[in-house]
Amino acid sequence: MQQDFINKLYVKQQACPSCPSPEAVSNWFIEVLAILFPDFSKHHFTSQREFELHIERLKLQLDQILSRNPIKSDQDPSDIAQFFFDRLPEVYKSLEEDVTALFEGDPAAKSRTEVIRTYPGFFAIAAHRVAHLLHEYQVNLIPRIISEYAHSKTGIDIHPGANIGHSFCIDHGTGVVIGETTIIGDHVKVYQGVTLGALSVDKLDAETKRHPTIGDNVVIYAGATILGGETHIGHDSVIGGNVWLTRSVPSYSKIYYKAEMSSNGEKETIIFKGQSA
Numbered sequence: 001m002q003q004d005f006i007n008k009l010y011v012k013q014q015a016c017p018s019c020p021s022p023e024a025v026s027n028w029f030i031e032v033l034a035i036l037f038p039d040f041s042k043h044h045f046t047s048q049r050e051f052e053l054h055i056e057r058l059k060l061q062l063d064q065i066l067s068r069n070p071i072k073s074d075q076d077p078s079d080i081a082q083f084f085f086d087r088l089p090e091v092y093k094s095l096e097e098d099v100t101a102l103f104e105g106d107p108a109a110k111s112r113t114e115v116i117r118t119y120p121g122f123f124a125i126a127a128h129r130v131a132h133l134l135h136e137y138q139v140n141l142i143p144r145i146i147s148e149y150a151h152s153k154t155g156i157d158i159h160p161g162a163n164i165g166h167s168f169c170i171d172h173g174t175g176v177v178i179g180e181t182t183i184i185g186d187h188v189k190v191y192q193g194v195t196l197g198a199l200s201v202d203k204l205d206a207e208t209k210r211h212p213t214i215g216d217n218v219v220i221y222a223g224a225t226i227l228g229g230e231t232h233i234g235h236d237s238v239i240g241g242n243v244w245l246t247r248s249v250p251s252y253s254k255i256y257y258k259a260e261m262s263s264n265g266e267k268e269t270i271i272f273k274g275q276s277a
Contacts, residue, residue, distance in 0.1 A: 098168050189218075210228075
């Protein structure tokens with residue numbers, strides 16, 4: 001390599017001597033998940049005091065990660081770490097509800113333990129709940145590292161900014177994309193290949209609501225695409241497989257495609273059932 005190129009790279013190395021690596025952030029997330037669900041733990045604790053000290057170490061690790069984050073928050077890292085662990089019971093409660101939704105929503109699930117240990121939907125939701133909590137405290141970069149780690153492990157891409165309600169279920173999950181300003185209600189179930197995305201990727205829209213709002217008790221089947229910040233899916237609706245939606249639908253709707261034969265060959269039409277739009 002040319003010397004000037006080596007010099008340029010060295011300057012970059014010096015500019016970030018202690019930046020937390022994605023691996024360090026991902027390992028911290030796994031350790032947090034492991035204190036909530038021992039199915040992920042590599043440790044055997046011989047006393048409660050040992051367990052409590054382990055939690056304190058994880059709190060200190062978060063403080064260090066935030067202190068070394070190249071994109072700093074306006075808040076004190078120690079305060080954020082304390083706030084995060086104070087709210088960890090809320091995360092645990094939400095994840096327990098998610099496990100129940102996954103278990104009760106999948107006839108193939110034989111136990112809650114199977115859901116926790118093997119379901120990519122659970123892992124992706126767990127990563128999101130942790131990342132979203134940090135996102136709420138205006139932490140930059142670290143939540144994205146956590147979400148992208150889960151994305152690489154599961155094929156499920158959930159932006160930390162998305163607001164997701166209670167008892168969320170992702171079945172199968174591969175190819176699911178949930179954008180930054182998405183709002184999802186309670187008891188929602190989505191299948192593989194679902195996209196909750198934006199109509200525009202213009203940088204000028206960065207501070208606007210670009211992604212859809214999904215009401216309570218909605219089911220979205222495989223391959224459906226729902227786009228736009230003004231698109232609202234009313235509660236208790238069913239969105240069929242491969243449906244493409246860029247407009248709102250009222251509550252109790254059923255939207256699906258139906259293939260019909262005509263003299264010119266097969267054609268697809270969209271079928272709407274429910275209250276009038």
